[in-house]
Amino acid sequence: MIDTLRRYIPVFDWGAGYNRETFSNDMIAAVIVTIMLIPQSLAYALLAGLPPEAGIYASIVPIILYAIFGTSRALAVGPVAVVSLLTASAVGQVAEAGTAGYAVAALTLALLSGGFLLALGLFRLGFLANFLSHPVIAGFITASGILIATSQLKHILGVEAHGHTLIEMVGSLLSHLTQLSVVTLIIGAATTAFLFWVRKGLKPRLLKAGLSPKLADVATKAGPVAAVVVTTLATWAFGLSGWGNVAVVGEVPQSLPPLTLPGFAPELIRQLAIPAILISIIGFVESVSVAQTLAAKKRQRIDPNQELIGLGAANIGAAFTGGYPVTGGFARSVVNFDAGAETPAAGAFTAIGLAIAAVALTPLVFFLPKATLAATIIVAVLSLVDFSILKKTWAYSKSDFAAVTATILLTLGMGVEIGVASGVVLSVLLHLYKTSAPHVAEVGLVPGTEHFRNINRHKVETDPTLLTLRVDESLYFVNARFLEDLVQDRIAADCPIRNVVLMFPAVNEVDYSALESLEAINHRLTDLGIGFHLSEVKGPVMDRLKETHFLKELNGKVFLSQYQAWTELTQDSRLKVAE
Amino acid sequence: MIDTLRRYIPVFDWGAGYNRETFSNDMIAAVIVTIMLIPQSLAYALLAGLPPEAGIYASIVPIILYAIFGTSRALAVGPVAVVSLLTASAVGQVAEAGTAGYAVAALTLALLSGGFLLALGLFRLGFLANFLSHPVIAGFITASGILIATSQLKHILGVEAHGHTLIEMVGSLLSHLTQLSVVTLIIGAATTAFLFWVRKGLKPRLLKAGLSPKLADVATKAGPVAAVVVTTLATWAFGLSGWGNVAVVGEVPQSLPPLTLPGFAPELIRQLAIPAILISIIGFVESVSVAQTLAAKKRQRIDPNQELIGLGAANIGAAFTGGYPVTGGFARSVVNFDAGAETPAAGAFTAIGLAIAAVALTPLVFFLPKATLAATIIVAVLSLVDFSILKKTWAYSKSDFAAVTATILLTLGMGVEIGVASGVVLSVLLHLYKTSAPHVAEVGLVPGTEHFRNINRHKVETDPTLLTLRVDESLYFVNARFLEDLVQDRIAADCPIRNVVLMFPAVNEVDYSALESLEAINHRLTDLGIGFHLSEVKGPVMDRLKETHFLKELNGKVFLSQYQAWTELTQDSRLKVAE
Structure with a gap:
């Protein structure tokens, strides 16, 4: 019971050892972070198209809920640049910025996103975030940084402008340039x-x-x-x-976070569902990367599935207290960590600090120019822009390069949602494509050893009646037919072949489609009077094959080592040579 | 020039060796196939919701075009059951069966499908068909067989009925049962x-x-x-x-295939684009399986990309001559093969036979009952229904079972298009899921040998300061973080560890995300004063890594064999024991 509580509500874990020293360290960190967060929260609310106080509200209750349910000791949860941009893009499609409907839609988005994160955490589906490859994330962050910076230019120029893609934004800016202040x-x-x-x-x-x-x-x-x-x-x-x-921030209500109700209209939920999923996953990836980096420095552990629960609770909290979608931010977390925060209590103290600010300091920002906030955003996000990923992936892997290029171009040209979704789909397709034509080497015996190597790379012995192919990839539906074709090509081209051996030392899986392909190869070779054998099959793969008819129907053998296969299958040829 | 011609227009290849003997063999096969195709073509047109002559027209020009461009010697192209059902489902969504708009939409569908196949072939993208796993295809064929048989019950009962899902069909049949003839x-x-x-x-x-x-x-x-x-x-x-x-077939025009024009309205094309892609891929998979099976029996080769061109041409031909989407059919091809067809000319002779039938014999089918045609369809498709795939996949692989079950249930419950699309997406997701948490074994030295085995499966020597993990999967974005987490878990749990070795004999790829994960592991271990090493890295993977900074930054070494790693890294411990 206590263990379950500690697992799902980590506060019971670290709370037990809390003392005066940790308190004072947490307190110092909280003061520093609070001072930094006040302008940042206002700025990100502006970016999300929401009234400035929404940014502060989104930093209070969510921080406390994350402190209770999250596992990272130093993560600071609240509005961040990329999620604010995604919020503006998603909510902008269902309501006009500045209207009451817009704010309600932002609450709904936070609720949906929180519910989705919570569900992923409870069902332990955190691995789904791994479908975002590093290059896609890097490309997306870079493109988002450019979009965010561009979106803030209107505040620097003092003009009206709209748009969710780079071209729309620049076009809109140029057409409004006469209003320049x-x-x-x-x-x-x-x-x-x-x-x-x-x-x-x-x-x-x-x-x-x-x-x-x-x-x-x-x-x-x-x-x-x-x-x-x-x-x-x-x-x-x-x-x-x-x-x-x-343009100045103007009047900001002096109040603690209000109790708010998200919208529950089915149409609204339908429109926001996909953006909520995207925001959740991107926010989670950002948050968990930061949390892992910080935890690793102190040899601590974070639990990704519990992180989902913590972030889910934080977003649901944001939905009911006038906020909008939040996640663990890089800048604020690093500051918190560097300032010496030891437990999530530092976050709770930050929340208290912001609550005081919300009640007492808001009149002071009346004359704060929006241009100043825009400048802080631009400087912050331009540090995220990093085109070196293009150079690095180009040098290392063309398919990663393709994924990152597509993500950047589509994010800039068609908006954040299409950009990141295309990046994910493209990564998956490229991965499948790469494994669809796996590396298969024809191997021969290295003279004087029991080792077999690629006949094209090494000087090796071969036997005209024996074809040995080493398969360097798991076999599954995407490449099952490839292997069938390959064997058939080789057989059709080379007539003296009497035996075919497939070497499986690097085959980690044989799925049902591949099993059927192996059966098909066996039938064809049997029809042609050619022996079909396997060698060096891994334990788990062999366990599976043993449960099927394939091994019984196999016209040849399964050899433990390729050398055994070689010795046995080339006996005839060697005898002939000896004669 | 000649070679290019032969490659893209195989008729120049086999046509050169054509003689009297092949002619007579082809002729006999053509007569048999023609007799079989007349009722079948009428029946499939009925299934597709088209007038009976459409089935015959769809067998004439397409066969000739395939004979020119296709590579299979025995494949018979024309209307088939599953594609007819898909046509009915797709066209039924844009037009009412029996109207002129319906026939035009079917032509457009054939044109789009042909264009798509042709494009895939010209860009050599035939591998895309491999994304359909064998179990998904088997489940889809079985479910389609049930749907097709159910859809024909209305003709057997002599009632009106509609619907694209099993429930809709059965419900509609029951509600019209009073009309029973x-x-x-x-x-x-x-x-x-x-x-x-x-x-x-x-x-x-x-x-x-x-x-x-x-x-x-x-x-x-x-x-x-x-x-x-x-x-x-x-x-x-x-x-x-x-x-x-x-109900009888009634009047069928006595005519050669007419010249027809598909519809080009953008809205129609938009609605039919996705179904056309589905039909193309499913048709291609069916056709290429049949062609490969038959070619293998004679040690012949078919070229999947050229097959795409052949089928593309056939469908475009169907679009302009009053047909509808076609592909290589199993039953007709096997009959053609068994009857002794030696070259695609047999197909051309079949086309002539059907053209004669279209001109001369159509008045004879005026009194042919639709119930008879429905019976031929039911008996043909029920032979496709095979639930043994459920048992087989359950025994072999639960994830293949999940994919096939979902495909069957969704095809029956939500229609053919959703069914097959869900099957494909699910197969891909399950594959990614399986590789997202790869098998990683902690290994130790088998005493007295140089071999390393799983410490949980074998009695092996280990050293408390050395952690060796054998990674049994390629490393890429989906599992990159998993490895990071795993290493960190083990390090956080086990303090005496001084060195970590990752064994890579089964790692066939390290993508950019995984490279970054390796870099992250290296940084963390370096921070903790722990050595990080690799062993038994494959040639192609090593080639790639050599081009990066990773090997320079690696705080440890890359060992050619794990035994070298063991010897060098456990030296200190062994010295201590010796003292």
Whole structure:
């Protein structure tokens, strides 16, 4: 009972050993993370097309629920860039940004996504996330970074613009360029430049000036906070929102997260179901990667299926407290970890900090320019853009290169959902294609040894009456017919062959289709009076074959080693030579 | 030039050696096949919901085009049961049976299907057909056989009925049962019983009576022709179509295949595109299986990509000459082969025979009862129904069983298209699932040898500081994270480990995702001061790895054999023991 509780509600596990020292470490981390999260949450809400407070609400209850159900000690859950973009794309298809329906749809999306994650976790289906290959993820993140940065240009330029693909966005920006607000552009451009400088130029200088790497890091992370304070003060002091046409965040309700109800209309659920699945899987992959990286540093373990439950609970929490889909974010988690967080309690303290901010500090952001928030997003996401994956995959594997290229182009050209879905489908198809024509080597005996090697790569002995093919792939429906064809080709082309041996040391599976192909090969060779044998069949494969009629019908033998096969099957030829 | 011609137009190949003997053999086969095809073509047209002559037209020009472009010497192309059912299902969704729109849609379907096959062939994408696993095909054929037989019951009962799923069909039959025509039922039931008897009872008797097997076979195949003749004469003589309410074929135009134009409306093409792809692939798989089986018997070869071109041309021909989608049929091809056909010219002679029938014999089928045709279909397709695949796959592989069960249930319950598509998707997912958690064995040294075996299956030597894992699967995105997790689990659980070796003798591929996982494992183990090594890496995998930074960053070594790894990495422990 206690064990079950500890497994599904890890708080009972780490909570038992909680003491004053862990408390103070967690507290320090929480303060640092809270300061960083305030502008970030506002910015991501803006990216998702939601009112700014939604970003803060999405960081409070979800963090607490994740602290109870999640297994990572340092993961910080809340709105992240890619999921915010996906939310904007999904919800934008069912409601107009800024309307009440839009906010309700975002809640529904969080609920569906949370329910889906929870179900995956309870049924222990976390492995499904593995269908996203690394190159597809890398390509998707890069393309998303570009899309997100482009989507924020309208706030920097102070114009209206729409669109979910790169071309739509750029077209819309260009057509609205006459509305350009020069003051907004100055604020946006200056903030962007400042933040880039903080990231690239400030840290080395601080380190040179003798600051500890940890302090230098905290100072760097405080850059966005400084930008927020300065631009807000400037806008307020010079009345820029009036004569300068600078769009500001405006009134944000001073309130704890409200109790909200997602929409349950069947049509809404139908429209949001697929995007919710996509958001769940992408969010889960991002979150679990971060959690694993951090856990590995302390030789800790995370349980992917329990992570699904934790993230599911967090999203359901977001759905009922005015938030939108959340996941474990890279930047916030690393800051939390570096700041010394030891348990999920650090997250809970962060939630308290944000709750205080939601109640007390929201009036202070009235004059915060949207351009400043856009600048923080642009600088954050451009660090995600990394085209080196193209070069790396090109050098290593053309099919991975094809998958990543398609993902990037389709994400940019047709939107995030089609982009990532195509990437997944293409990876699977390319994998199947690769295994559909497996490497099969004709082998011969290395003279003086009992080893067999590819006749095209090595000087080996062969016998004209014996054809030995080493199959370097599991046999299953996609390549079953290939093997049939190959054997038939060789037999049709080469008449003196009396025996065929298939070497199976690298065959890890023979599925039912492949079994039927082996039977077909056996029938054909039997008809032609040619012996058909197997050699070096693995234990698990042999166990399966033993349960079938195939071994009884096989006109030849199953040899434990290829050398035995060689010795026995070439006896006649050798005798003839001896004569 | 000549070689290219011969490759793409095989007629130039076999045509050169054509002589009087092959001519007479081909001619005899053609006469037998023609007699068998007349009732079959009429019946399949009925199944497809088309006028009876469409079945004959679909057997004329397509056969000639296949004879020119196809590679199989004995394949007989024309309407087949499963493709006729698929045609009825697809065209039934866009037009009402019996209308002009219905016939035009069938032509369009043939054109799309032909174009798709041709494109696959020209781009040499024949391997795509391998995505249909044998169990999925077997399940689909069985379920289709049941659906087809059920769909024909209405003709046997002489009632109206509709529907594309088993439940719809049975429900519709029951609700129309009051229209029952007793005379029709008698004709239908008697014909069905007679044909079953011919199939099961007649042949053994003829053989006993001293007939040669070949003659007995021909006599058996003539059963449907006899049934057609007798029931037509009876209907005409007793005027059954009048007072008995027996539905007859009626007037069939006396004409050579007409020149027809498929519909090109974008909406029609959009609706029929997916069904056309399905029909193409299923038709191709059926055709190529038959062609390969027959070719193998004579040690001949067929080229799957050229087969696609042949079948593509045949379908395009059908589209412009009043037919509907065609493919190589099992029954007709086997008859053709058994009757001694030596070249595709036999097909061309069959086409001439059918053309003569279309011009001269069609008035004779005016009084042919539809119930007779339905009986021939029922008896033909019930021989396709074979539930033994369930038992066989259950015994051999539960995941193949799952795929075949889903295919059967979904085909019966939701129609042919959903059924086969679900089967394919499920096979792929199950395959990916199986490889997502590959077999990884912890191995130790078999005492006194240089061999390493699973520590759970064998008595082996191990060393507490050395963890050796043999990976029995190619590493790619679906299982990349699994390996990462597994290594981390073992490291977190077992503290004295100083070195980890991954044995790769069965790893046929390491894709980019898996490469990144190996890099991640290397980083983590390096952080923990644990050595990371590989052993027995295959040539092609090693070639790839050499092009990356991984081997430079690897904190350990790549050992040619696991025994070398063991000797070197357990040196310290053995020294300690020696002290």
